[in-house]
Amino acid sequence: MQLRILGPVDMWRDGRSLAVTGLKQRTLLGVLVLNANRTISHDRLMAALWSTEVPATGRRLLHSHLWSLRRLLGDGQALVSMPSGYSLRLEPGASDLDVFTTETALARSALAAGDASRASELFRQALSLWRGPALGGTDAELQASEGAALEERRVMALFQRIEADLALGRHVELIGELRLLVAEHPLDEKLRGQLMLALHHAGRTAEALAEFQSAREHIRDEVGLEPGHGLSGVQQAILSAGTVPAAHSDTQERAFTLVPRQLPVDIARFTGRANDLRKLDELLLASSGNVPTVVISAIAGTAGVGKTALATHWAHRVAARFPDGHLYVNLHGHSLREPVSGLQVLRRFLRALGTAADEIPSELDERTALYRSLVADKRMLVILDNAATPEQVRPLLPGSPLCRTVITSRDTLRSLSVTHDVSTITLDVLSADEARALLVIVLGARRLDDEPDMATELARLCGHLPLALKLAAAHLNDQPALPLRDFVARLRQENRLTALDIEEDPQVGVRAAFELSYRALPETVRRTFRLISLQPGPDIHLEAVAVLTGLSPHETRAAVDTLVNAHLIHILGDRRLAMHDLLGLYGRERGDAEDSPADRHAALSRLINWYLHTVDAAVGQATGEERTLELTTPPPVDTRTFSGVDEALAWLDVELPTLMAMITHAGTGGWPAHSWQTTLTLSRFFYMRDRVDEMVTSHWVALSAVRQLGERRGEAELLKSLSLAYMCTGDYAGYLSHLRQALAVFQDIGDQMGEARVLGDIALALVTLGELTQAVETARRSIDLLQRLGNRSSENAIMSILARAYRDLGRLTESRDLLRTCLAYERGEQRRPDETASLIELGWVHTQLGDTGIAVELLIRALRMAQELGISTLETEALTGLGTAYREQGLHDEAVGHHRRALNRSKKLRSRHLECQALIELGNDYLAMGDSRSALEHHRTAMGMAAKLRERRMDGLTRKGAAEALYSLGQIEEARRHWEDALATLSPMGVPEAEEIAERIRETAEPMTGPSQ
Known part of the structure; x- marks a missing residue:
C-alpha cells in the first residue's frame, strides 16, 4: 500500500486507488502522513480537524475517526497509539511524499556533482508523483499551510529540473514550458534568466534580449526596482557575445571561489524535536509574496536544552540546499572563554570566502561591507552558535535573501528583532516520549526494557533535559552491569547536580552549564534567581516575587525579564513564573553558598505571611463572610485586595497548587502558625469549590502543626473544619x-x-x-x-x-416558619450561599405541603443563584428538589431530566449522599410513570449506596421505593419483606413515611395477591 497526499489524499493498493471518504478522514490521514514516524499529540490532531472550535466530545470523535482510519489501513501496527498521541509507522517509500523527498535529495546531489542527466531523470520521476494540488480534499486551513509548503518544494524541484535540462542542451524543448512558468511567476528572475538562455542557445537571441526588457519593465512597475545581478548578468553575457553558460546557475562562480564547509560534525544520536525541525524547514522557504526576504532564525533556551545540537542537525539535513557554502562559528557567549567579537569572526569568514589576509580591512564597518558583498547573490547557510548579545551578531548577518542565518543563544536576543526580522524558536525540555527515545539511543532498548519504570523515573529525575540525560547515560555506559534502579536511587538520595557530574571533566556537567548563565547576571538578578528557587510551589506570580525579594514592582519586573531572557526561569502565562527542577536545585545550592540563613528565612517569612493575609482577603471577598479566626501576625503593607467575588475565586483557583505546597512547607519548615491558619482560612473556599482532596491533605498537615504549638482552640477549629x-x-x-x-x-x-x-x-x-x-x-x-x-x-x-x-x-409548618425567618436574615446580611441553601430547603417543604407552584419558583431561583455562585453542591441539591416538585405536578419528563442532571453532577462531585438522593428520586419518577422495572433498578442501586453510607433514613426510603416497584411487578412476598425492613428502620425515627409503610402493609396483608406482570 502507498499513501498519497501529493494531490487528492487517497491510498493506492494492488494497482488501484482507494478513496478515503469524508473531509475529516482525509485531513487526518494527511496530517499523519506529513508527520510519519513521529508522535502527534491528541490536541494537535484535534486542532487539525476542528481548528479552534473543538467540540466537547472532540477526544471521543477523534478516536472514532482514528479507528475508522486504522480499518482502512488494514495493518494494525501501522497506526500506533502512544500515551501522548498517535504515530503512523511507515516503511521507506510507503508514501508519495517520502518518495518525492528521497528522489529530489538524490537529484540535488547529482546536480551538485555535475551529473545533469541523472539529476534531470530523478527530478522528473519525483515531479511525476504530483496529481494536482497537495492535500486535495482536506481541510482548507491544512491546504493553505501544509499544502502551500509542499507546493514550494514542488516548484523548487521543477526549477532545478529545468536547470539540469539546460545544462544538457535541451533548449528548444524548454522554451514553451518556461514561457508558461514565467507567465505564472512574472517576478521570478531565475525563471526569466533560464528562458533567456534557452532562447539564446536556440538561436533566438533577439527574443532573449526582448525578454529581458519585458522583465525589467514588469519588475519596475510592480516593485519599483531594477533587475538583480543574476538576470542582468545573463543579459550582459548575451550582449558581449562571449561564452554564455548553458544553465543560469551559480556553478560558474563557484568554480573559481573557495566554497567553505564549516559545519561541525552532525549529532549522530539526535532524536526528537520534530516540531522545531519543521519550523526551521518552514523558515527556510520563507518569503514575502514574490519578494525574497532575509530570513534569520534564532534558537533560544536554557543551558543544556540542545540548541546547538538542533541547529547542527538541521544544518546537515538542508546542507545540499546551500551549494555556495556553510559558515559556522562558536561565539562563546556563555563559555569559560571570552566571547568572540564580530571583528574576529569577520576575519575568519572573509578568509573562508577566499579573501587574502592582506586584503581584509581593519575596521568593523568595512569588514561587514566586504563580507556582505561577497555573499550577495549566493546561497549560503550561516550558523552563529552560542551568541551572547545582539551587538555580537549584527555585523555577521548577511544582507542577501538567498542566505539563511541561524543563531543559537541562551538569551532571547529581543532587541535584535528591532533591527532585523527574526523568528525565534524557544526550546523546552524534551517530552517524556522524546526523553525515553534519547535514552534508548544512548543506552540501548534492552537495558531500558529490563527496567521500564526506572527508565521513566531516570528521565524525570533528569528533568527531561538533554544534557542531563546524556550525562546520566555516560555514567551508566561506564558501568554496564549497574542496574538502572541503583543509579536512580543515587539521584534520589544525593545532590543530582553532583551525581550527574563527570569527575574527570566537570566542565561538561549540568552545574557547569548553569554556572555560565548565572555568572553573567547582575547581582540583583542573581539574588532574585536564588530566592525564587526557595519558594516551594510549582510556580509563582510576579507579584509574589516582589514580596519574596523585597524589591519594588519595577525592579522585580526588570530582574524577572533578565532571568526570562536568559532562560533561567520561564513564563507560564498571566505573569506566572516557573523554574526547571534542576535549575531550582542549582539556585538553592547557590543560595546556601551566597545568602545567610537569616536572609533566606526573612524572605520566606515575607512570602508565607503575604500568602496568609492575601488568602484571608480573597476568601472573605469570595464568601462574603467575616472570619471567625483572628490571625496572629500583622498584615504586610502590600497585601492584595480584590474587587469582587469572581476576581477572588479566580485568584484562589490559580494559586491553589502553590498554596498547598506553602502550607506543607510552612508546617514542616518553621512556620506552623501560618500553616494551620492558612488552612483554616481556606476551608470555606475548599467547601465552596468542592476541593475535598486538598481539604483533607492540608488539614492533616495543619493539625500536626497546631498540635506542635499546643494551640487547642486552633486544633478544635481544624477538627470541626475537617x-x-x-x-x-x-x-x-x-x-x-x-x-x-x-x-x-x-x-x-x-x-x-x-x-x-x-x-x-x-x-x-x-x-x-x-x-x-x-x-x-x-x-x-x-x-x-x-x-x-x-x-x-x-x-x-x-x-x-x-x-x-x-x-x-x-412538622412542615414549623419548618416553613423557621426557614422564612432564616431567609429574612440572610437577605438582610447578603449571605447569598446561605440564602440559596434556605431557598432549596423551603422548596422541599412547599413540595411536601402540596404548594408545588411556590416550590418550583423557589427552587428555580435557588438553582440560578447556585450557578452564579459556582457552588456545585447547592446546584445539585436544587436540581434534585426541582425535579421532585415537577414530578408532583405530573411533569414526568422534566422530573427525570432534572434528576439525571443531579445524578451526573453528584458523581463528578464524588458525593455519595447527593448521588443516593438523586437515585431515590429517579426511582420515584419511574414509579410515577409506571416503569416499575427502571424504578426497581434505581432503588436497588440506591439501597447499596445507603448501606455503605450508613444513612438509616435513606436506607429506609430506598427499601420503601423498592417495595412499591416489586409490588407493581407482582413480586408480593419480596415487596412485603422490603416494606417490613423499611418500617423497622424508619419507625424509631418518628418520620411520617413509617406510617405510610405500615398502612401499605395492612392494605396488602389480605388477600395475598397483587397486580400481574
Missing part, C-alpha cells in the same frame, strides 16, 4: 467522629461559642443519619447557647438545621 470533608464524601461516621472530638476540645478550654457552633454541626450530622429526635434536641441546645451569647449569625445557621429536622419529622 469534618466537612468527610461529610462531602458521605463518610458520616467520620464526620460525626471529628465533630465530637472538636466538641470535647471546645468544652475542655471553656469556649462556649465554639461549643455552640459544633453542637449545630453535630445536629446536622444527626439529621443526615436519621437520628431526628436527638438532632432536634442538639440543635435547640446550640440555639439556646447562641442566644445567650448574642450571636445571631450562628443562630441562624442552626435554625436552618432545626428546620430540616422538623421537615423530616413531618
Whole structure:
C-alpha cells in the first residue's frame, strides 16, 4: 500500500486507488502522513480537524475517526497509539511524499556533482508523483499551510529540473514550458534568466534580449526596482557575445571561489524535536509574496536544552540546499572563554570566502561591507552558535535573501528583532516520549526494557533535559552491569547536580552549564534567581516575587525579564513564573553558598505571611463572610485586595497548587502558625469549590502543626473544619467522629461559642443519619447557647438545621416558619450561599405541603443563584428538589431530566449522599410513570449506596421505593419483606413515611395477591 497526499489524499493498493471518504478522514490521514514516524499529540490532531472550535466530545470523535482510519489501513501496527498521541509507522517509500523527498535529495546531489542527466531523470520521476494540488480534499486551513509548503518544494524541484535540462542542451524543448512558468511567476528572475538562455542557445537571441526588457519593465512597475545581478548578468553575457553558460546557475562562480564547509560534525544520536525541525524547514522557504526576504532564525533556551545540537542537525539535513557554502562559528557567549567579537569572526569568514589576509580591512564597518558583498547573490547557510548579545551578531548577518542565518543563544536576543526580522524558536525540555527515545539511543532498548519504570523515573529525575540525560547515560555506559534502579536511587538520595557530574571533566556537567548563565547576571538578578528557587510551589506570580525579594514592582519586573531572557526561569502565562527542577536545585545550592540563613528565612517569612493575609482577603471577598479566626501576625503593607467575588475565586483557583505546597512547607519548615491558619482560612473556599482532596491533605498537615504549638482552640477549629470533608464524601461516621472530638476540645478550654457552633454541626450530622429526635434536641441546645451569647449569625445557621429536622419529622409548618425567618436574615446580611441553601430547603417543604407552584419558583431561583455562585453542591441539591416538585405536578419528563442532571453532577462531585438522593428520586419518577422495572433498578442501586453510607433514613426510603416497584411487578412476598425492613428502620425515627409503610402493609396483608406482570 502507498499513501498519497501529493494531490487528492487517497491510498493506492494492488494497482488501484482507494478513496478515503469524508473531509475529516482525509485531513487526518494527511496530517499523519506529513508527520510519519513521529508522535502527534491528541490536541494537535484535534486542532487539525476542528481548528479552534473543538467540540466537547472532540477526544471521543477523534478516536472514532482514528479507528475508522486504522480499518482502512488494514495493518494494525501501522497506526500506533502512544500515551501522548498517535504515530503512523511507515516503511521507506510507503508514501508519495517520502518518495518525492528521497528522489529530489538524490537529484540535488547529482546536480551538485555535475551529473545533469541523472539529476534531470530523478527530478522528473519525483515531479511525476504530483496529481494536482497537495492535500486535495482536506481541510482548507491544512491546504493553505501544509499544502502551500509542499507546493514550494514542488516548484523548487521543477526549477532545478529545468536547470539540469539546460545544462544538457535541451533548449528548444524548454522554451514553451518556461514561457508558461514565467507567465505564472512574472517576478521570478531565475525563471526569466533560464528562458533567456534557452532562447539564446536556440538561436533566438533577439527574443532573449526582448525578454529581458519585458522583465525589467514588469519588475519596475510592480516593485519599483531594477533587475538583480543574476538576470542582468545573463543579459550582459548575451550582449558581449562571449561564452554564455548553458544553465543560469551559480556553478560558474563557484568554480573559481573557495566554497567553505564549516559545519561541525552532525549529532549522530539526535532524536526528537520534530516540531522545531519543521519550523526551521518552514523558515527556510520563507518569503514575502514574490519578494525574497532575509530570513534569520534564532534558537533560544536554557543551558543544556540542545540548541546547538538542533541547529547542527538541521544544518546537515538542508546542507545540499546551500551549494555556495556553510559558515559556522562558536561565539562563546556563555563559555569559560571570552566571547568572540564580530571583528574576529569577520576575519575568519572573509578568509573562508577566499579573501587574502592582506586584503581584509581593519575596521568593523568595512569588514561587514566586504563580507556582505561577497555573499550577495549566493546561497549560503550561516550558523552563529552560542551568541551572547545582539551587538555580537549584527555585523555577521548577511544582507542577501538567498542566505539563511541561524543563531543559537541562551538569551532571547529581543532587541535584535528591532533591527532585523527574526523568528525565534524557544526550546523546552524534551517530552517524556522524546526523553525515553534519547535514552534508548544512548543506552540501548534492552537495558531500558529490563527496567521500564526506572527508565521513566531516570528521565524525570533528569528533568527531561538533554544534557542531563546524556550525562546520566555516560555514567551508566561506564558501568554496564549497574542496574538502572541503583543509579536512580543515587539521584534520589544525593545532590543530582553532583551525581550527574563527570569527575574527570566537570566542565561538561549540568552545574557547569548553569554556572555560565548565572555568572553573567547582575547581582540583583542573581539574588532574585536564588530566592525564587526557595519558594516551594510549582510556580509563582510576579507579584509574589516582589514580596519574596523585597524589591519594588519595577525592579522585580526588570530582574524577572533578565532571568526570562536568559532562560533561567520561564513564563507560564498571566505573569506566572516557573523554574526547571534542576535549575531550582542549582539556585538553592547557590543560595546556601551566597545568602545567610537569616536572609533566606526573612524572605520566606515575607512570602508565607503575604500568602496568609492575601488568602484571608480573597476568601472573605469570595464568601462574603467575616472570619471567625483572628490571625496572629500583622498584615504586610502590600497585601492584595480584590474587587469582587469572581476576581477572588479566580485568584484562589490559580494559586491553589502553590498554596498547598506553602502550607506543607510552612508546617514542616518553621512556620506552623501560618500553616494551620492558612488552612483554616481556606476551608470555606475548599467547601465552596468542592476541593475535598486538598481539604483533607492540608488539614492533616495543619493539625500536626497546631498540635506542635499546643494551640487547642486552633486544633478544635481544624477538627470541626475537617469534618466537612468527610461529610462531602458521605463518610458520616467520620464526620460525626471529628465533630465530637472538636466538641470535647471546645468544652475542655471553656469556649462556649465554639461549643455552640459544633453542637449545630453535630445536629446536622444527626439529621443526615436519621437520628431526628436527638438532632432536634442538639440543635435547640446550640440555639439556646447562641442566644445567650448574642450571636445571631450562628443562630441562624442552626435554625436552618432545626428546620430540616422538623421537615423530616413531618412538622412542615414549623419548618416553613423557621426557614422564612432564616431567609429574612440572610437577605438582610447578603449571605447569598446561605440564602440559596434556605431557598432549596423551603422548596422541599412547599413540595411536601402540596404548594408545588411556590416550590418550583423557589427552587428555580435557588438553582440560578447556585450557578452564579459556582457552588456545585447547592446546584445539585436544587436540581434534585426541582425535579421532585415537577414530578408532583405530573411533569414526568422534566422530573427525570432534572434528576439525571443531579445524578451526573453528584458523581463528578464524588458525593455519595447527593448521588443516593438523586437515585431515590429517579426511582420515584419511574414509579410515577409506571416503569416499575427502571424504578426497581434505581432503588436497588440506591439501597447499596445507603448501606455503605450508613444513612438509616435513606436506607429506609430506598427499601420503601423498592417495595412499591416489586409490588407493581407482582413480586408480593419480596415487596412485603422490603416494606417490613423499611418500617423497622424508619419507625424509631418518628418520620411520617413509617406510617405510610405500615398502612401499605395492612392494605396488602389480605388477600395475598397483587397486580400481574
